Amino acid sequence: MNPAAALALALAGGYLIGAVPVGLLVARVAGGPDLREIGSGRTGATNAYRALGLAGAATVAVLDLGKGVAAAMIGGVIGREAGLSVEWLAAGAALTAVVGHTRSIFIHFRGGRGVATAAGGLLVLAPAAIPLLGTVFALILWRWRFVSLGSIVVAILAAPVTVVLVALDLATPAAVGYAAGIGLLVVAAHADNIARLRAGTERRLGTPRP
Numbered sequence: 001m002n003p004a005a006a007l008a009l010a011l012a013g014g015y016l017i018g019a020v021p022v023g024l025l026v027a028r029v030a031g032g033p034d035l036r037e038i039g040s041g042r043t044g045a046t047n048a049y050r051a052l053g054l055a056g057a058a059t060v061a062v063l064d065l066g067k068g069v070a071a072a073m074i075g076g077v078i079g080r081e082a083g084l085s086v087e088w089l090a091a092g093a094a095l096t097a098v099v100g101h102t103r104s105i106f107i108h109f110r111g112g113r114g115v116a117t118a119a120g121g122l123l124v125l126a127p128a129a130i131p132l133l134g135t136v137f138a139l140i141l142w143r144w145r146f147v148s149l150g151s152i153v154v155a156i157l158a159a160p161v162t163v164v165l166v167a168l169d170l171a172t173p174a175a176v177g178y179a180a181g182i183g184l185l186v187v188a189a190h191a192d193n194i195a196r197l198r199a200g201t202e203r204r205l206g207t208p209r210p
């Protein structure tokens with residue numbers, strides 16, 4: 001396969017995988033409301049929790065995570081078949097999957113905030129980072145009950161953590177590039193949350209919308 005065509009296929013394929021609005025599909029199957037019309041209007045697990053409860057949110061989270069895993073694995077296969085870097089093609093495809101999740105072509109460029117899909121890509125590229133970042137997220141959620149704060153902090157920490165893992169020979173430079181990319185994308189997707197956190201108006205998990 002031509003290297004340029006392989007790169008384009010990996011990136012476009014990753015985007016389309018990420019763009020599948022699984023939150024909306026799960027809500028439709030469950031007979032729930034359109035996630036775009038309630039709560040934050042996002043299609044990810046946090047908003048699904050408000051509309052569908054814990055089981056629906058868990059389903060959405062797992063499927064969104066799976067999008068990142070699938071994109072990374074398919075990108076790696078394309079890279080291998082084209083004689084290109086498996087790690088970098090996997091990272092590129094996983095990164096565009098996060099873009100697709102947050103800006104889906106199928107729902108007028110709306111979507112979720114990209115956290116679970118980003119985690120899926122990281123699970124393939126730097127699995128050793130997941131336990132540490134997951135623990136940080138859980139501690140923040142337990143202490144302050146702000147899903148957004150946990151997501152933002154973990155997104156910022158992803159790149160430094162993967163740098164350490166590279167030094168320990170537990171990850172590759174491609175994983176660092178991916179982690180830096182998802183950090184920027186996830187933080188950008190939380191711009192409205194950051195504004196509310198600074199203003200003291202961000203809602204904690206489990207707090208009903210007024």
